[in-house]
Amino acid sequence: MSGKVNVHIGSLKDMGERFVSAWHRAERGQRVRESHITFLDLETMLAALSPRRLELLRHVRQHGAASTRELAAALGRDYKNVHQDVSALELAGLLERDGRRLSAPWDEVRASVKLTASEH
Numbered sequence: 001m002s003g004k005v006n007v008h009i010g011s012l013k014d015m016g017e018r019f020v021s022a023w024h025r026a027e028r029g030q031r032v033r034e035s036h037i038t039f040l041d042l043e044t045m046l047a048a049l050s051p052r053r054l055e056l057l058r059h060v061r062q063h064g065a066a067s068t069r070e071l072a073a074a075l076g077r078d079y080k081n082v083h084q085d086v087s088a089l090e091l092a093g094l095l096e097r098d099g100r101r102l103s104a105p106w107d108e109v110r111a112s113v114k115l116t117a118s119e120h
Contacts, residue, residue, distance in 0.1 A: 004108035005035040005094070007049070009042055035106075037093050042113065048092045049111060052077075053085050057094060061104035071102060 008014065015038045039045035056075065065071035072082035086102065089095035096103050 003033070003035070003106065004110055005037055005106045007045060007109055007111040008036060008038045009040070009045055009113055010038045011040065014038060039092075045111065045113075048088060048094070049109070052081075053089055054109075056082065056085050057089065057104045057106075057109070060095065060102050061106070065102040067100040068102065 015036075018036055018038075039048065056071070059065070059075060060071065063074070065074070068083050068086050069079055071086070072079040075082065086095060086097075090097060094104065094106070094109065096105055
């Protein structure tokens with residue numbers, strides 16, 4: 001997979017509305033090729049997209065990684081910290097694992113933060 005993933009701060013309702021919108025577009029025959037990850041608050045999003053974790057994602061996207069241990073060595077970082085970062089990025093949907101092999105399926109991560117509340 002390649003392309004971009006859109007990262008948002010929002011509610012379960014926001015996620016549902018995006019799903020329903022995509023469903024309706026698909027029913028009308030429109031091609032729907034978009035990926036979204038929603039965090040429930042800014043702190044969680046910023047923790048997931050920390051500078052160290054973005055560096056890790058870039059490295060995996062460009063070079064791949066046969067294992068977390070190999071990745072830690074390539075980045076010159078402590079295994080335990082890299083393991084925690086890998087787990088968090090997997091949980092968020094930003095990093096994928098096939099056995100031990102790690103991959104970052106996105107060419108681009110686009111994060112957005114609304115400054116106004118949704119009116120519903």
